[in-house]
Amino acid sequence: MRVRVRERRATSPSAGVGASETTAPVLTRLGRAARVYWILASASLRGKMQYRLDFLGSTLIQTIMGADTILFIGAVLWRFGPVMGWSITDIAMLYAVSRMGMGIYMLFCNELDRFEIYMVNGDFDTLLIRPWPTLFTLLARGVGIDRLAFLAQGMAVAALAGPRLAATGAIRGWDIVWLLAAVAWSALLYFAVGLATAAVGFWIVRIEELQVFTMNAPSTATAYPLDIYPSWLRRVFVTLLPLGLGSYVPLRFILDKGGTALDLLWPALACPAAVWAALGLWKTGEAHYASTGT
Amino acid sequence: MSGVGAAPAVVADGLRKVYRVAVRKPGLWGSVRQVVAGETRDVIAVDGVSFGISQGEFVGYIGPNGAGKSTTVKMLTGILHPTSGCVEVNGLSPARARQRVAQEIGVVFGQRTQLWWDLPTIDSFEILAAMYDVGPIDYKRFMGEFTDLLGLGEFLDTPVRRLSLGQRMRADIAAALIHSPRVLFLDEPTIGLDVMAKAQVRDFLTRVNRDHGVTILLTTHDMRDIEELCERVMVINHGKLMFDGDLESLIASAGLPTTMRLRLSRMAPGLVAGQTLWGTLGETSGRTPGNALEDSLCAITAVDYSAKSVDLAFDRRKTSAAQVLWAARELGEVRDVTLAEAGMEETVKWLLVQ
Incomplete structure (x- = not known):
């Protein structure tokens, strides 16, 4: 596939080489951003497709890895019954919401996950010399289509658990909207935590271990009801390492496991605030970027 | 050359960059102590460098490895923020108005390609044309002119990872010019090239400067580059500017x-x-x-x-x-x-x- 260069009118002769000054763009800056995003994203997909076996292999492995976790947890719950008041279908829905949030993050923010490479190799230089925000270019150049398995797993589990919960009356009417909102909050929190962790890389360069601590471990832990953890750890997962705030907190109220209606409001306030704070950290970190020697 | 005497294209005033680096001690115990104590020291990469480059000038920026050349270029292009001092490119600060400056400059790093590694070379040009909002008429004109001058036609459909170093460098230079930048920063563009490839790159850069009036700052270790291309040379060592003038004065001053x-x-x-x-x-x-x-x-x-x-x-x-x-x-x-x-x-x- 080739990129099509958009038709525009030239107004003045070129002062330099090749291109010339042009009329005011027909599309707004947002429209241009969408187009550039699409071009960069499709280039990244075409790049990945060059290594077909690796692409298919990694997609397959991630699908299998996720599926075996589901089967294991399912088998345990089947054998031992409800945990702290959460039935197997309740847990499946929480798992599904958490995985869909993570899946959306992995799909659109895959490069944050592998940001260490940009710091270690100095590849971040190439983002800074382009006339676009670095975060925009970074995300657009690495769409995680091979990570689609996470989103697919979440959707599959939700498709299994949803009708059962509806049949027992555990979810009804507006609850579906709140569940979708929980997916969005969850994805936003993944983005905020992933972005903040990556931004720390501007100072410490190597962030792989930090990612395990802020992303990987909390991601696994918060895919299940936080009631199984001691209260101090529960608080950690909704404040300092807040991935539980987007999924567990609203679902606890939706599925009638406790909490109040305010549990639907907190994520709506906290998630955008977390993203805002993470963007601030990113901006500050960018000025501290030290590049690498040649 | 055109436009000399107009507002300067590049200004650096008291430019300084200090890196804070961890003090490494030998051995495992030393590494543990370093992590615990967090001892650091300051390394001055660029130390109070000042210069101005007029529109259309072709300036060589030379010095030994670690002298501060690349750090200076990275501050001029907005990659690094200066610790102190001031930089302006076409009247704009690269640190404060990075995206606007990026639209007006081209950058080539000889040791790091900016092309899409796995895609055919022409795809990189098309992607960059979209990123810099280059219209189809200008893009066609660019391809028409540069394909011939740099001999790009023979490898436009070849993935970048399969290009020879000479081909890749020519493609990188073309890519840096796709949006008609007024200022071009070249960081060792002839490194590792054979004699023929170097000559081709030099011929091309001469044309870009002479025919299009593009201001060029070139860092290199190859003095032939400087002799053939630059009318002015700046020498940096230990982060300080040691000489700034024309080639004849430099040679005469040495005697x-x-x-x-x-x-x-x-x-x-x-x-x-x-x-x-x-x-x-x-x-x-x-x-x-x-x-x-x-x-x-x-x-x-x-x-x-x-x-x-x-x-x-x-x-x-x-x-x-x-x-x-x-x-x-x-x-x-x-x-x-x-x-x-x-x-x-x-x-x-x-x-x-x-």
Whole structure:
């Protein structure tokens, strides 16, 4: 596939080489951003497709890895019954919401996950010399289509658990909207935590271990009801390492496991605030970027 | 060249960059102590560098490895923020208005490609055209002109990862010019290239500067690049600017001797390096040829009886080649003469040693 260069009118002769000054763009800056995003994203997909076996292999492995976790947890719950008041279908829905949030993050923010490479190799230089925000270019150049398995797993589990919960009356009417909102909050929190962790890389360069601590471990832990953890750890997962705030907190109220209606409001306030704070950290970190020697 | 005398294209004023680095101690225990104690030290990469580059100038920026060249270029292009001092490119601060500056500059890093590694070369051009909002007419004109000049046609459909270094560099330079930048920063664009590829890149850069008036700042370790391309050169060492001026002044300021190589059919006996000539053959001065020249016509710098050759060094400001040749009759029967002026390489080496 080739990129099509958009038709525009030239107004003045070129002062330099090749291109010339042009009329005011027909599309707004947002429209241009969408187009550039699409071009960069499709280039990244075409790049990945060059290594077909690796692409298919990694997609397959991630699908299998996720599926075996589901089967294991399912088998345990089947054998031992409800945990702290959460039935197997309740847990499946929480798992599904958490995985869909993570899946959306992995799909659109895959490069944050592998940001260490940009710091270690100095590849971040190439983002800074382009006339676009670095975060925009970074995300657009690495769409995680091979990570689609996470989103697919979440959707599959939700498709299994949803009708059962509806049949027992555990979810009804507006609850579906709140569940979708929980997916969005969850994805936003993944983005905020992933972005903040990556931004720390501007100072410490190597962030792989930090990612395990802020992303990987909390991601696994918060895919299940936080009631199984001691209260101090529960608080950690909704404040300092807040991935539980987007999924567990609203679902606890939706599925009638406790909490109040305010549990639907907190994520709506906290998630955008977390993203805002993470963007601030990113901006500050960018000025501290030290590049690498040649 | 065009537009010299207009508002400066690039200004650096008291530019300084200090890196804070961890103090590494040897061994595992040293690493543990470093992690726990967090001891750091400051490394001054660029130390109060000031210069201005006029529109349309072609300036060489040279110095040894680690002198601060790349750090300066990275501050000029908005990659690094200066610790102190001020940078302006076309009147804008790269640190504060990075995206606007990026639209007006082109950057090439010889050691790091900016093309999409796994895609055909032409895809990179098309992606960049979209990123810089280059219209189809301009894009077509760019491709028409640059495909010929840089010989891109032969590998446009080849993935970047399969290009030779020379092809990749040509593609990188073309990619940096796709949006008609007014200023071009080139960080070692000829590194690792063979003689033919270097010549092609130099020819192209000359055209870009001369025909399109693009201001160019070039860092390189190849003094031929500087000699062939730049009318002005800046030398940096240990983060400080040591020289800023034209090539002639740089070479003249060094005052390095001219070398005359004589091939003789018969050689006088007893010639040794270090002897001086002042009409008559003198004793060995025991001093370096440069100093020996102060009180003599010329000095012998090398003698080879088997090849029957003698090298003489002399200062053009004090004497002429004809005078030296006349005096050289004492050395034997001269069969052939070649002259070699001190080049940029020797001059810069001399400057850095000073």
